[in-house]
Amino acid sequence: MKQIYLPETDIYLNLYKEYENTYEFEKDLSEIEFKRYREFVIKSAACEKQYFSCQINGEPYFLRFGLVRHSRSPEGYVVRGALVGENYDLHYKRTxxxxxxxxxxxxxxxxxxxxxxxxxxxxxxxxxxxxxxxxxxxxxxxxxxxxxxxxxxxx
Incomplete structure (x- = not known):
């Protein structure tokens, strides 16, 4: 399975669906990892430029968070969501x-x-x-x- 690495959090997410300029992820995180992840998502959303550097299987990407969600699990939290590329936003047409x-x-x-x-x-x-x-x-x-x-x- 491909991995998405968020260097600012030192967390790897599992990439389970890949589309043109969008990437869906899922991962079970410990309490400590979830805290770092949550703070990063909030910080990213609050920035004027929401895009950040990450890696997908070692290749560099510049993405932002799309719709993200989480739920409790026995190990901590399950996080799911999407990462979106700048090209998606540039060519996106509202429906x-x-x-x-x-x-x-x-x-x-x-x-x-x-x-x-x-x-x-x-x-x-x-x-x-x-x-x-x-x-x-x-x-x-x-x-x-x-x-x-x-x-x-x-x-």
Whole structure:
């Protein structure tokens, strides 16, 4: 399997799909590696020029992070995402589907919130749970959120 090396973090990512100017990666990282990776992703996104030097199988590339995500694993964290080349950005044409994609996510999140609120109120009204129990159910920790894998193809 091809490897993507991020010299600023001293981390290797597994390259599992390669397209013209985009590279998809996945890797199980330890807690310490994940901390370095996360800080690098945040730092890269905050820079005016988001591109950074990396290597794919020893060959130098100048890329930026695309969509990235992570989830908890027994060993630490699983990170997945895409790296994007400058040529992709230079020749990229926005499609109408992108706006539909974002709108679908927003609509589904709002719909889910409305359904959850209705269900909670119904359970409270029927005295199946108390308000305190409903509040307890609605409290979700960051750790719980990080254990769920979000599948963008759902939308």
């Amino acid at each position: 109408r589907y992108e706006d539909d994609f974002t709108a679908n996510i927003n609509n589904k999140v709002i719909k889910t919130k409305i359904i959850n609120d209705r269900l909670m109120n119904l359970l409270i009204d029927k005295e199946l749970i108390s308000k305190e129990e409903a509040e307890s159910i609605m409290k979700v920790t960051r750790e719980e959120i990080n254990t769920v894998k979000f599948d963008y193809s759902t939308f």
